[in-house]
Amino acid sequence: MANGTANGTGNSDAVLRVNDLKISFKTYAGEVQAVRGASFDLRQGETLAIVGESGSGKSVAARSIMRLNPEANTIVRGGEILFDGDDLLKLPEKRMQRIRGPKIAMVFQDPMTSLDPTMRVGRQITESLKKHLGLSGRRATERAVELLKMVGIPNAEERVKQYPHQFSGGMRQRVVIAIALSCEPEVLIADEPTTALDVTIQAQILGLMRDLQERIGTSIILITHDLGVVASVADRVAVMYSGKVVETGTVREIFYQPKMPYTWGLLASIPLLTADSSLELIPIPGSPPDALDPPKGCPFTARCQYAMKVCSEEMPAYTSFSSEHEAACWLQHDMAPKVEPPARIGGR
Amino acid sequence: MTAQSPNGDPNGSPGEDQNGRASDAPVLLEIKDLKKHFRVGRESLKAVDGISLEIKRGETFGLVGESGCGKSTAGRVLVRLYEPSGGSIVYNGEDISYVKGDEAKVLNRKLQMIFQDPQASLNPRMTVGDIIAEGIDIHNLAEDRKGRLDRVHELLKTVGLSEEHANRFPHEFSGGQRQRIGVARALAVDPEFIVADEPVSALDVSIQAQVINLLKKLQREKNLTYLFISHDLSVVKYISDRVGVMYLGVMVEKTVSDKLYDDPLHPYTQALLSAVPVPDPDVEHERERIVLEGDVPSPVNPPSGCRFRTRCPHVMDVCAEIVPEMREIKPDHFTACHLYYDARAEQRESQTATAG
Numbered sequence: 001m002a003n004g005t006a007n008g009t010g011n012s013d014a015v016l017r018v019n020d021l022k023i024s025f026k027t028y029a030g031e032v033q034a035v036r037g038a039s040f041d042l043r044q045g046e047t048l049a050i051v052g053e054s055g056s057g058k059s060v061a062a063r064s065i066m067r068l069n070p071e072a073n074t075i076v077r078g079g080e081i082l083f084d085g086d087d088l089l090k091l092p093e094k095r096m097q098r099i100r101g102p103k104i105a106m107v108f109q110d111p112m113t114s115l116d117p118t119m120r121v122g123r124q125i126t127e128s129l130k131k132h133l134g135l136s137g138r139r140a141t142e143r144a145v146e147l148l149k150m151v152g153i154p155n156a157e158e159r160v161k162q163y164p165h166q167f168s169g170g171m172r173q174r175v176v177i178a179i180a181l182s183c184e185p186e187v188l189i190a191d192e193p194t195t196a197l198d199v200t201i202q203a204q205i206l207g208l209m210r211d212l213q214e215r216i217g218t219s220i221i222l223i224t225h226d227l228g229v230v231a232s233v234a235d236r237v238a239v240m241y242s243g244k245v246v247e248t249g250t251v252r253e254i255f256y257q258p259k260m261p262y263t264w265g266l267l268a269s270i271p272l273l274t275a276d277s278s279l280e281l282i283p284i285p286g287s288p289p290d291a292l293d294p295p296k297g298c299p300f301t302a303r304c305q306y307a308m309k310v311c312s313e314e315m316p317a318y319t320s321f322s323s324e325h326e327a328a329c330w331l332q333h334d335m336a337p338k339v340e341p342p343a344r345i346g347g348r
Numbered sequence: 349m350t351a352q353s354p355n356g357d358p359n360g361s362p363g364e365d366q367n368g369r370a371s372d373a374p375v376l377l378e379i380k381d382l383k384k385h386f387r388v389g390r391e392s393l394k395a396v397d398g399i400s401l402e403i404k405r406g407e408t409f410g411l412v413g414e415s416g417c418g419k420s421t422a423g424r425v426l427v428r429l430y431e432p433s434g435g436s437i438v439y440n441g442e443d444i445s446y447v448k449g450d451e452a453k454v455l456n457r458k459l460q461m462i463f464q465d466p467q468a469s470l471n472p473r474m475t476v477g478d479i480i481a482e483g484i485d486i487h488n489l490a491e492d493r494k495g496r497l498d499r500v501h502e503l504l505k506t507v508g509l510s511e512e513h514a515n516r517f518p519h520e521f522s523g524g525q526r527q528r529i530g531v532a533r534a535l536a537v538d539p540e541f542i543v544a545d546e547p548v549s550a551l552d553v554s555i556q557a558q559v560i561n562l563l564k565k566l567q568r569e570k571n572l573t574y575l576f577i578s579h580d581l582s583v584v585k586y587i588s589d590r591v592g593v594m595y596l597g598v599m600v601e602k603t604v605s606d607k608l609y610d611d612p613l614h615p616y617t618q619a620l621l622s623a624v625p626v627p628d629p630d631v632e633h634e635r636e637r638i639v640l641e642g643d644v645p646s647p648v649n650p651p652s653g654c655r656f657r658t659r660c661p662h663v664m665d666v667c668a669e670i671v672p673e674m675r676e677i678k679p680d681h682f683t684a685c686h687l688y689y690d691a692r693a694e695q696r697e698s699q700t701a702t703a704g
Contacts, residue, residue, distance in 0.1 A: 200623045
């Protein structure tokens with residue numbers, strides 16, 4: 001009942017749809033259930049932020065779209081990822097190679113490890129241009145220079161001949177973005193793209209991503225734990241916890257009318273620049289459940305101050321609050337007590 | 349927006365004397381023109397190039413800045429993990445800049461440090477009990493084995509862990525719990541002063557708040573003094589009484605926490621504050637951001653004059669010629685910037701004065 005109903009309203013303009021995705025990993029300790037039935041869709045030209053803490057399954061879900069999880073120990077327990085009429089989970093690897101890069105591209109957190117330190121930056125950009133767009137060597141190099149200019153790297157003609165270690169962290173991330181956007185993909189998955197960067201550089205990169213999205217029309221899935229970044233760039237938000245999407249909505253709905261106590265907790269525990277610092281932060285007590293043995297009911301039960309008996313027994317269904325806004329919480333049931341979110345959040 | 353403690357925490361009358369207490373307290377630590385240069389081949393990397401600050405007993409001084417600005421090096425020089433290259437550190441009236449041997453050991457009891465990465469700062473082959481008790485052993489603070497164990501148990505409880513955790517190993521804990529172990533280890537020798545270097549940066553937000561609240565509670569109970577180093581301006585605001593902003597090895601602005609955030613004077617502080625994304629979509633969409641161009645220059649060859657001039661939106665000719673002095677521009681609000689005083693005119697005046 002609870003499965004696969006997120007975004008059940010069905011939006012025809014979705015470029016990518018993830019339905020009830022279940023991904024596990026084999027480990028010596030047992031089966032780690034990283035994603036346990038996550039559903040979300042990505043619409044044309046929008047930025048969807050997937051937020052959650054470490055271990056919530058947000059990166060695994062994103063990497064499943066690209067089929068980048070280690071093949072040897074990944075088990076697909078169910079679900080589908082629909083893109084261009086195909087289920088990416090079932091596509092043969094040969095066809096997947098024609099999607100990975102030109103159609104769906106990815107930017108990772110650490111720009112040092114996603115670039116080859118022994119290869120000139122130019123060659124790393126032209127690689128996909130030659131392979132996927134069939135450009136000649138000279139034409140590809142010209143295009144690489146254009147791309148570096150587009151992502152704001154000064155002196156691009158010289159820079160294409162340099163190695164990654166000659167670039168600063170922010171510059172490297174610009175190069176990674178240039179590579180990702182080189183074939184003008186329909187979907188860009190950015191996994192914590194600014195987490196390793198300083199705030200002033202982060203502001204540059206987020207601004208760059210916004211400009212490029214307007215120019216190329218790429219739809220973006222942004223994976224982050226930083227709610228400030230979410231507020232600044234996302235159109236819609238999916239909140240993940242323990243492998244499940246527990247709430248989705250527009251960015252304003254999630255920040256101003258959140259419905260799920262986990263979302264409340266996330267919002268109340270961040271220190272704000274604008275808040276009075278003499279007030280205590282409200283942490284979420286405890287820590288997330290063990291993915292080796294996830295709880296049967298709502299995964300947030302053990303940390304939830306409003307938990308009821310039913311919460312630990314059965315996963316709640318999604319309740320819709322608007323065409324976009326859904327949350328999975330037993331508090332929304334008719335028989336549940338009416339609970340107000342903490343005073344610090346919402347209120348608009 | 350107001351926050352309420354949902355559990356009605358009795359200790360939660362937060363920060364009641366946050367500023368009041370700090371302002372009457374005596375100065376515990378004073379740094380003057382502190383420098384730390386590292387040799388890189390034939391050149392020298394000026395990681396910290398002359399910073400001065402005072403920290404009063406029971407106060408938290410927040411040191412903020414981006415990576416490479418020298419904030420962590422400054423913290424490490426303070427606890428004497430590095431020898432300073434110049435300047436002085438006066439602790440409780442005593443110059444500790446170059447102490448060695450037994451004197452340094454005595455000092456180690458008073459000055460402790462909490463590190464950023466709780467995974468890397470705990471020895472994976474030692475039990476948590478032994479990690480916490482290391483300082484107790486070194487300084488002979490326990491009379492016997494039972495006394496040592498009691499102290500470990502007490503410390504574990506202080507930081508919100510339980511007694512049975514003493515026999516486990518670091519890998520059995522989550523990031524937040526490991527950071528609590530790091531705090532317990534620092535507290536084991538009853539320090540007066542703790543340098544906390546990015547103590548919550550590796551943690552998730554919900555866990556981050558647990559550790560921040562713990563640090564605040566311990567400060568209230570034990571009258572601890574903190575130097576809190578972080579790149580996260582929101583966290584620093586939350587915990588600090590006073591804040592110093594560093595850029596490329598120098599301090600550019602220094603004042604009480606609220607003044608810095610309400611009325612930043614230095615263009616770098618202004619840009620830094622405007623770059624922090626606020627978790628509020630409406631505010632974010634209306635905000636005008638000061639986006640700085642380019643990257644931080646190399647600390648091996650810092651720019652002449654003001655070090656921020658290569659990225660400063662208000663740069664003037666004088667900025668390349670004269671190093672701006674740290675001055676009190678508003679009451680208790682210091683900044684080093686040519687926008688706030690006429691360095692050239694003063695130079696001319698002093699020249700005519702000496703000439704005449």
